Amino acid sequence: MPVNQMLRPPLLLENFENAHTDGRGSGKHWGWKGEKAYASVEVISKQEHPQFVRKGNHALQFNYDFRFETTEGGSRRAYFVTYAGENAHPTPDLSIKDDPNVLIIPEGEYPSHLAMWVYGDGNNAWFNGMIVDSEGTTAELPYGSAYWTGWKFIKMKIPAGMKLPFYVVYPARLLTGDKTLHGSLYIDEIMAVYGGIDFDALPPTISQMECREVDGRPGLPELCALIVDEDDEENGGVTSGVDCARTEVRIDGQLHTKNIEQKQTDKGVALCVTPDFPLCGGEHKLEIIAYDKEGNQTYASTFFQVTSRTPAVGWTVAKEAEMGGTLSCRLYAEGAKPNTKVALSLGYDSGNLTPAEPFFDLAPAVTGSVTDHGGLVEIQLTTENDGNVPLLSLDFTVGSSYVAPENTVITCEKAHMEYDGASEAFCLADAEVAILPGLSLLVEKLCQGFDTVFTVTDAAGKPVSGAEVYQAGRPAYPGQTDENGKLVVSGVTDAEIDSKVDLYARKNCQYSLTTRYSISRDMGSKEPVNVHISCGADSTEMAVTWQTGVGITEGYVRYALKEEGKTALTADDLTVKAERKNNFCTYQKQSCELNGYSACLTGLQPGAEYLYQVGTEGAWSKVHTFTAFSQTGEFAFGVLADTHNRCGAAMNAALHFAPDLSFFAHAGDFVGSGIVYDDWKAYIEDAGYLHAKYPTVPVAGNHDVSDGTGINYCMIHNNPANGTKNALKGINFYTELNNTLFISIGGGDDNEKNVMDWAREVVQNSKMKWKIVLIHKGPYTCNLSSESDELRWGEFMDGLGIDLLICGHDHNFQRATIRNHKTLDVDKWISSSDGVTYLQCATSSGPSRHNWTRHRPIWNAVYESPAPSASVIRVSDEKMQITSLHTEDNADGYKIFDAFTIVK
Ligand SMILES: [Fe+2]
Numbered sequence: 001m002p003v004n005q006m007l008r009p010p011l012l013l014e015n016f017e018n019a020h021t022d023g024r025g026s027g028k029h030w031g032w033k034g035e036k037a038y039a040s041v042e043v044i045s046k047q048e049h050p051q052f053v054r055k056g057n058h059a060l061q062f063n064y065d066f067r068f069e070t071t072e073g074g075s076r077r078a079y080f081v082t083y084a085g086e087n088a089h090p091t092p093d094l095s096i097k098d099d100p101n102v103l104i105i106p107e108g109e110y111p112s113h114l115a116m117w118v119y120g121d122g123n124n125a126w127f128n129g130m131i132v133d134s135e136g137t138t139a140e141l142p143y144g145s146a147y148w149t150g151w152k153f154i155k156m157k158i159p160a161g162m163k164l165p166f167y168v169v170y171p172a173r174l175l176t177g178d179k180t181l182h183g184s185l186y187i188d189e190i191m192a193v194y195g196g197i198d199f200d201a202l203p204p205t206i207s208q209m210e211c212r213e214v215d216g217r218p219g220l221p222e223l224c225a226l227i228v229d230e231d232d233e234e235n236g237g238v239t240s241g242v243d244c245a246r247t248e249v250r251i252d253g254q255l256h257t258k259n260i261e262q263k264q265t266d267k268g269v270a271l272c273v274t275p276d277f278p279l280c281g282g283e284h285k286l287e288i289i290a291y292d293k294e295g296n297q298t299y300a301s302t303f304f305q306v307t308s309r310t311p312a313v314g315w316t317v318a319k320e321a322e323m324g325g326t327l328s329c330r331l332y333a334e335g336a337k338p339n340t341k342v343a344l345s346l347g348y349d350s351g352n353l354t355p356a357e358p359f360f361d362l363a364p365a366v367t368g369s370v371t372d373h374g375g376l377v378e379i380q381l382t383t384e385n386d387g388n389v390p391l392l393s394l395d396f397t398v399g400s401s402y403v404a405p406e407n408t409v410i411t412c413e414k415a416h417m418e419y420d421g422a423s424e425a426f427c428l429a430d431a432e433v434a435i436l437p438g439l440s441l442l443v444e445k446l447c448q449g450f451d452t453v454f455t456v457t458d459a460a461g462k463p464v465s466g467a468e469v470y471q472a473g474r475p476a477y478p479g480q481t482d483e484n485g486k487l488v489v490s491g492v493t494d495a496e497i498d499s500k501v502d503l504y505a506r507k508n509c510q511y512s513l514t515t516r517y518s519i520s521r522d523m524g525s526k527e528p529v530n531v532h533i534s535c536g537a538d539s540t541e542m543a544v545t546w547q548t549g550v551g552i553t554e555g556y557v558r559y560a561l562k563e564e565g566k567t568a569l570t571a572d573d574l575t576v577k578a579e580r581k582n583n584f585c586t587y588q589k590q591s592c593e594l595n596g597y598s599a600c601l602t603g604l605q606p607g608a609e610y611l612y613q614v615g616t617e618g619a620w621s622k623v624h625t626f627t628a629f630s631q632t633g634e635f636a637f638g639v640l641a642d643t644h645n646r647c648g649a650a651m652n653a654a655l656h657f658a659p660d661l662s663f664f665a666h667a668g669d670f671v672g673s674g675i676v677y678d679d680w681k682a683y684i685e686d687a688g689y690l691h692a693k694y695p696t697v698p699v700a701g702n703h704d705v706s707d708g709t710g711i712n713y714c715m716i717h718n719n720p721a722n723g724t725k726n727a728l729k730g731i732n733f734y735t736e737l738n739n740t741l742f743i744s745i746g747g748g749d750d751n752e753k754n755v756m757d758w759a760r761e762v763v764q765n766s767k768m769k770w771k772i773v774l775i776h777k778g779p780y781t782c783n784l785s786s787e788s789d790e791l792r793w794g795e796f797m798d799g800l801g802i803d804l805l806i807c808g809h810d811h812n813f814q815r816a817t818i819r820n821h822k823t824l825d826v827d828k829w830i831s832s833s834d835g836v837t838y839l840q841c842a843t844s845s846g847p848s849r850h851n852w853t854r855h856r857p858i859w860n861a862v863y864e865s866p867a868p869s870a871s872v873i874r875v876s877d878e879k880m881q882i883t884s885l886h887t888e889d890n891a892d893g894y895k896i897f898d899a900f901t902i903v904k
């Protein structure tokens with residue numbers, strides 16, 4: 001039985017039964033608000049839209065469209081709200097008390113959540129609400145992404161410590177940077193929840209869908225699935241049980257009702273269906289809708305194959321297609337009999353595919369017709385052949401204008417075959433196709449004073465000659481690429497700085513992605529700037545980065561062991577050529593282009609001191625030193641977080657306390673805005689040359705990747721390429737230094753399961769004594785992203801097998817040792833076998849300025865630091881001693897405010 005923490009049953013705030021949107025009617029008046037987006041609301045009835053009303057006879061339809069606003073930058077927001085004027089939500093201050101429409105959570109028990117039923121459209125926009133309390137304090141109520149389709153009961157956590165009654169400023173708004181999203185959500189039963197609920201909000205699950213063919217019963221397989229209605233652990237709700245009487249089974253779109261068996265087993269309800277009539281050979285679609293007794297519904301579908309009968313019709317469709325290329329679909333029959341007739345409707349996305357010229361080709365001895373209706377193809381065929389024979393090939397032309405790779409799917413909407421006087425239905429399995437660019441375009445020197453260099457390569461990275469650079473359907477510049485794939489054009493950059501061009505490469509039917517570039521200024525410097533070192537994959541590596549203006553196109557690292565009397569480097573010393581990548585960012589409020597260099601020094605002697613300098617002939621940096629990571633013995637490292645462009649004071653305080661520090665771990669939010677190069681320059685310059693001397697073990701924070709790409713973060717930190725496959729290189733990585741594994745989880749992958757699987761594998765395979773995760777937003781941060789994030793990530797970290805998690809984001813110092821979402825009662829000595837210790841660092845750039853209204857009472861120690869703060873972690877095989885301090889105007893230059901020790 002789930003533990004129900006319900007203080008009192010949920011309080012219904014609105015069920016839309018008497019609601020209206022036009023000032024007429026007895027209930028509440030509802031409205032909308034759109035920022036850089038279009039929004040509207042409508043009260044709908046069950047009569048017209050039965051599936052979109054969850055309870056009673058009415059619900060609210062909320063339409064949003066983020067497509068038509070052309071202003072750049074900033075988020076698009078759409079709200080559904082109690083009416084407070086045209087395009088407005090109630091004012092989030094005390095005047096809200098006089099609003100006749102506002103939803104009120106009254107005095108009495110303290111509510112844990114604002115909750116509602118939402119019919120989602122799977123569009124993944126960010127979803128959150130807002131309340132104001134009786135003293136005028138506001139709180140955002142985060143939920144997370146509206147990723148689901150169909151009805152879902154969603155809860156938004158209300159922070160502790162506010163003063164009842166609460167007024168709802170808006171129950172929810174959608175927030176996105178995605179300019180293509182549009183859709184509708186349906187809202188029903190908005191309520192206040194007090195710790196738990198007294199109804200079943202969790203739909204059943206359908207799993208283990210399979211087809212078992214039965215000997216001697218051709219075309220009549222057993223179709224089985226398991227339907228389970230679980231207790232709702234999260235909300236304390238008890239299962240209402242599977243409502244077997246409402247289970248629906250469709251095969252190829254047709255309801256089958258005669259032979260449905262549902263048996264209660266200890267695992268759930270075992271569903272077994274034999275079709276009402278024999279199915280023909282080939283593929284079929286099975287769809288199941290299951291309900292629980294509370295009315296929660298689940299849909300699941302799969303395709304299965306009947307091999308016990310012929311004829312059977314099948315198709316082959318390539319899994320990948322090139323932009324601008326051709327996608328071929330080939331239909332065939334197995335075991336055909338003469339005069340077999342096949343009728344098919346295929347649905348396709350006409351935004352991605354158009355019928356090629358010619359569109360189709362009938363196989364020998366096949367007659368019939370193929371008619372395109374734009375998005376739907378109707379096919380009628382008769383084959384005179386028997387046996388295994390081709391029927392038809394269809395060719396689509398793939399779209400050519402894409403800003404990112406895309407997927408498309410061709411679906412079988414309806415399919416029949418006729419032979420021996422009988423007509424039988426089937427359904428070909430969906431054909432999913434990845435649309436990929438055949439060319440790639442690199443643009444360099446798109447800045448004033450330079451001839452622009454375009455480089456075109458193919459999918460394998462080989463240079464492509466004879467390609468042109470296009471904009472909006474026609475060649476943008478004269479000329480074609482040479483045998484090195486290069487085209488140099490002068491005058492491109494005569495346009496004003498910051499003017500935009502949308503460019504792609506084309507050669508015949510091959511296209512690259514279309515990318516928006518800005519005419520830029522050159523960063524200018526010939527000398528290397530921002531010399532910075534960070535960790536490689538282990539103690540024997542060191543990653544070096546720096547930048548120059550675009551006039552310099554080569555870079556090297558010279559290095560040597562620091563020996564008695566050696567202070568300079570020459571061409572005779574070890575030299576490594578750096579990889580150069582040109583980079584567009586903003587600098588001094590304008591679009592700027594610069595060259596970023598990175599090199600990884602390998603095979604270093606652990607613990608040895610090196611001299612190094614970076615640059616090229618005539619433009620070398622000064623000589624810096626670093627000490628390679630040690631491989632054995634005790635060591636100490638500093639921890640920084642949320643430096644937001646300023647780190648020098650905190651680094652120096654840590655170095656005063658522990659002059660033997662070997663590196664700094666950084667929990668993210670290095671800068672104010674990731675795309676702004678000035679911010680990175682300020683961050684590095686604020687430390688003097690400490691970033692050239694002390695390597696960083698970094699993790700990206702939300703501010704560092706606020707442009708969506710983390711391009712500057714990746715330019716400064718040349719992290720090892722041992723992270724997840726789908727994320728940008730270096731956003732996730734791990735390194736093994738001395739006796740400690742560091743796993744840096746920067747995210748960057750839409751599928752967080754990939755990140756979790758990767759991290760789990762890394763921990764399992766590491767033989768390091770200590771295991772530390774760096775993640776900017778820890779699962780228990782006070783600035784909670786969403787409660788479901790906390791549950792998932794908290795549980796994940798619990799089971800990961802790590803000793804310490806270092807995070808930032810809150811800007812306040814907090815630490816706790818947690819197991820199963822519960823804070824353990826720990827003192828200054830903590831055994832890592834008891835639970836994971838979370839070190840939530842304070843800000844390293846200034847005072848904490850903690851938001852106490854959002855503070856969560858889960859921490860063992862809390863400190864609001866008045867000054868820039870850092871921690872120092874001293875590691876041996878036996879223990880990790882963690883000391884936290886802030887800068888102080890005293891003889892030491894620091895003041896310690898927390899210290900504890902983790903032992904195995
Ligand atoms: Fe921050």
Ligand SMILES: [Fe+2]
Nearest residue numbers: 669701702809
């Ligand atoms: Fe942050």
